[in-house]
Amino acid sequence: MSFSRLIFGATALSVLVGALLVEAYANAEFHPDHTAKPGQRSKVPAEVIDGGPIIDTRNGTVRSYRLPARTIALTFDDGPDPRWTPRVVEVLRRHHVNATFFVVGSQVIRHPEVVTELARAGDEIGVHTFTHPRLDRLPRWQRELEYSQTQLAIVHATGAKSALLRLPYTSSARAVDDTQWPLLREAGRLGYLSIMADTDSRDWSSPGVDAIIAGATPQGDSGAIVPMHDGGGDRAQTVAALDRFIPMMQRRGYTFTTVSEGLARTLAGPAVVVDAPTGAVDKRRAFALATAVVLADWVTAALRVLFLVAGVLTIARTVAMLLLAGRHARRRRAASWRWGPPVRLPVSVIVPAYNEKEGIEAAVRSLAGGDHPGGIEVVVVDDGSTDDTAALVEAMRLPDVRVVRIPNGGKPNALNVGVAMAQHDLIVMVDGDTVFEPDSIRHLVQPFADASVGAVAGNVKVGNRRSIVARWQHIEYVIGFSLDRRLYDTLRCMSTIPGAIGAFRREALQDIGGISHDTLAEDTDATMALCRAGWRVVYEERARAWTEAPTTLRQLWLQRYRWSYGTMQAMWKHRRAILDRGPSGRFGRVGLPLVAFFGIALPLLAPLIDIMFVYGLCFSSWMVTTVAWLAMFAVQVLTAVVAFRLDKERLRALWVLPLQQIAYRQLMYIVLLQSLGTALTGARLRWHKLHRAGSAAAAAPVPPVPPVAPAHPRTAAPRSGPATGTVYTSSSKESATPVGAG
Structure with missing residues (x-):
């Protein structure tokens, strides 16, 4: 095999393996967020446990915030989903409401048009990691990669970054334990506001429309960040509950807003949510990431078909x-x-x-x-x-x-x-x-x-x-x-x-x-x-x-290389048989496809x-x-x-x-x-x-040994060719090849 073909084969194999690894990473299976019982909380500050759902650990400080009374920020996790996100948005638009969508980066790469439309309509986009993993089980470098890749996916879809982060498998601030607290501090060092929740609709478990509404409803007149899901499974109950929940709360005097706008109303001062600027380098990296995932999807889809x-x-x-x-x-x-x-x-x-x-x-x-x-x-x-x-x-x-x-x-x-x-x-x-x-x-x-x-x-x-x-x-x-x-x-x-x-x-x-x-x-x-x-x-x-x-x-390689290459040559030589009539056409339309399918393709x-x-x-x-x-x-x-x-x-x-x-x-x-x-x-x-x-x-069975012939057996004349019967040469000497070449 020539060096160039070796390089080509190695490159092709590397591309295939790389595509499968990217696909495997982007296709990581996950389950919708759910409420888990908190573990020990000896290291969690009281400002977090007794505070609001917006946790700011930036610059080494710890602050938490709540939304104003009678203010609801609807949030949706695990999207975008090409089927359910548009249906959720349809309900929001019918009631003139905007929401905050915490997106999974791999889904954004595959459905950027959905996120683009959300941002264009005034909805807010937040980070929900790239593959929705359990972050406490990952090393620090991989957690940071989950955040940064999701940011690039958002940049690819909207041209902007987000300062909002919701960690997978978290719920309210009261549920933050010693396992989650280091993750929140780390998120602050990376410039993120961590967004928790006030209520728990539990729509991920499909408990029924009435149960979802009851779980999402805040107590009294308090403000609330309400979590729901627009991806990760069948969201039909979520859509139906949302269509009843919004007008019900509006009749009670509630207004609906995004997380950032709700926080601005709380502070009534300098903006706390500051999105990082996006430069040309970010856009190039975002394009490269999107291209890699899309190509991996294509390669994997092609492999599945093949x-x-x-x-x-x-x-x-x-x-x-x-x-x-x-x-x-x-x-x-x-x-x-x-x-x-x-x-x-x-x-x-x-x-x-x-x-x-x-x-x-x-x-x-x-x-x-x-x-x-x-x-x-x-x-x-x-x-x-x-x-x-x-x-x-x-x-x-x-x-x-x-x-x-x-x-x-x-x-x-x-x-x-x-x-x-x-x-x-x-x-x-x-x-x-x-x-x-x-x-x-x-x-x-x-x-x-x-x-x-x-x-x-x-x-x-x-x-x-x-x-x-x-x-x-x-x-x-x-x-x-x-x-x-x-x-x-x-x-x-x-x-x-x-x-x-x-x-x-x-x-x-x-x-x-x-x-x-x-x-x-x-x-x-x-x-x-x-x-x-x-x-x-x-x-x-x-x-x-x-x-x-x-x-x-x-x-073996040399023999089969010659066989397979020679077979391809023969098929190409007789390719016109496919269009012939009679026996030639029959072989061309039956024999050649069988050799092509079973001898080469398979x-x-x-x-x-x-x-x-x-x-x-x-x-x-x-x-x-x-x-x-x-x-x-x-x-x-x-x-x-x-x-x-x-x-x-x-x-x-x-x-x-x-x-x-x-x-x-x-x-x-x-x-x-x-x-x-x-x-x-x-x-x-x-x-x-x-x-x-x-x-x-x-x-092999051993045949009987034939008798020995006379010393000078008679040599018959050939049917055709030179009459000597000793030498018969081809007119094609330039292409001469050994007859015993395998």
């Missing part, structure tokens, strides 16, 4: 595979199933090889020892190897095994050379590190009894299963490849014949112009071309080939399940989050069990499935992301030769 898409795709894929793949297996395994008359035509096996000395002997021996009754010809095309691959095969002196040496021209060129050199019309293509079972070729060519079948995909198995990385791939091969191919076969839109084991009619290959070197996934490219040309491509599960899977994360989105799981554990209900994640994992386990049963594999290999879901899925996500970035930027992907240990046959 999470839903990932869940739908996962469930759709699982249901489709369980239904269609299961039906495919039952149909093919039925005693009455036949492709047609047994196929006994001779077969040519093409083995393109580049530096495959570790596994070439086992591969060729397994091919030559096949039990196909029509006979098997093996053509090993040595693509300029530098490790004596060709010499090793020649030294085996196996009958019907030929070696063709050519200059390095890439895997597509080597395959085309092999096809030209092949004597027969049924052609099997095999990777140089792959080992066949004795009956694999016989089973692989049986579908050609159906004249509509142009190619057959075999069943690839992982031969080296000792390492964790290889076991992950074993699970992936059984679930992702075998099940998917059953599904695609049923829908008649096979997208990939594996390079490890695939069979073709010569006529079908000629129809598509041979194996193209336009993409890095020549097998996928050729398969899509065959489907578009009207040939049927099927899956034969009994034809098993054992391949060597990468054993290190780096080797692996890209799958990690969101884990991201949202971690997010939910940290910032939401851990129980709901855990149940949801376990449900998704159960779907994966069910799919794996069904796949292993259909493929007759031992279930004990699934013990690494949880780790595969956590670690392997993230690796494949990054590979796909990098491949997508490479495709979008148009960068050219370099091929990499994977290290081979010759362990493909570790778990």
Whole structure:
């Protein structure tokens, strides 16, 4: 991975994590303010306990104030709420009353227009912290952050600051205890007037309209700061009570005002409430805060949508595979199933090889020892190897095994050379590190009894299963490849014949112009071309080939990077099939979307399940989050069990499935992301030769050893190309790539 892509990936991840953290902070759950029993009050001055609801601890002094007689200041906490605040305001305006709204900063950021309208109409705005936490449980720096961020939110909405503060979960001055008193003193040092309450409407508990009115009504003719709520839940009772309370108190001679105006009437002197000035720096900081929260909201909303898409795709894929793949297996395994008359035509096996000395002997021996009754010809095309691959095969002196040496021209060129050199019309293509079972070729060519079948995909198995990385791939091969191919076969839109084991009619290959070197996934490219040309491509599960899977994360990365990038190239090459008619159009409108959704989109989105799981554990209900994640994992386990049963594999290999879901899925996500970035930027992907240990046959049945051929076996002339049968070169040498590149 290039340094620039690494930086881009790290930046993208940082932005995502930052957005989730901002969202988690801004979305902190809170409960409406309620009256709590006070604790010890040994440190609380009598001026506070016996004083009024307006507490001034600025400049190291302690003063408290009450509103004048028959004066009420309505206050509303926990807003703004886009639904309930306008309804509260509607009642206020109908009775020509202004009020003081103690706002939660995170809500102001999300609904600034509501607060803007309040300020424009003459209502007063106060600070009620940014996330409504229990402040006594926070460190000092975080409490100050709660105040300052709320101020910035208010600046963003109104262009002004506020000197009024109401601490969450506080009520009257009489209830101030030793826990709350330090918070009030700290608020004074920061320049705030702390606003408590005289009455307690208890509207947060929805006790009923009559109870709210009774709790809000002051005793006698005394003035009062009356607390209510315009956010934090269903405020229907608050709105109804307010519409009765205001005219009732007006008939008793009360006037309604804001907290600041009521205090000014009490003092009848210099103003006590002095809002701090707002400068350009404050406005820039306010804009930055608002932008961060809004972007975090957008990112999180997008993640939720993508999470839903990932869940739908996962469930759709699982249901489709369980239904269609299961039906495919039952149909093919039925005693009455036949492709047609047994196929006994001779077969040519093409083995393109580049530096495959570790596994070439086992591969060729397994091919030559096949039990196909029509006979098997093996053509090993040595693509300029530098490790004596060709010499090793020649030294085996196996009958019907030929070696063709050519200059390095890439895997597509080597395959085309092999096809030209092949004597027969049924052609099997095999990777140089792959080992066949004795009956694999016989089973692989049986579908050609159906004249509509142009190619057959075999069943690839992982031969080296000792390492964790290889076991992950074993699970992936059984679930992702075998099940998917059953599904695609049923829908008649096979997208990939594996390079490890695939069979073709010569006529079908000629129809598509041979194996193209336009993409890095020549097998996928050729398969899509065959489907578009009207040939049927099927899956034969009994034809098993054992391949060597990468054993290190780096080797796995290189292999899957090429696969995913090549698949994207092939999809782009055949994109016009979506608009075609006939077989090409059918593949374009069925096959390509399936590959796009299940092969690219789903692996890209799958990690969101884990991201949202971690997010939910940290910032939401851990129980709901855990149940949801376990449900998704159960779907994966069910799919794996069904796949292993259909493929007759031992279930004990699934013990690494949880780790595969956590670690392997993230690796494949990054590979796909990098491949997508490479495709979008148009960068050219370099091929990499994977290290081979010759362990493909570790778990494969050992075929019988064929007899040794005469010292100088006859070499047949090719069907096409140069008559020598030794060298066939491509016209595209600049793009030549090793055939054994993984």
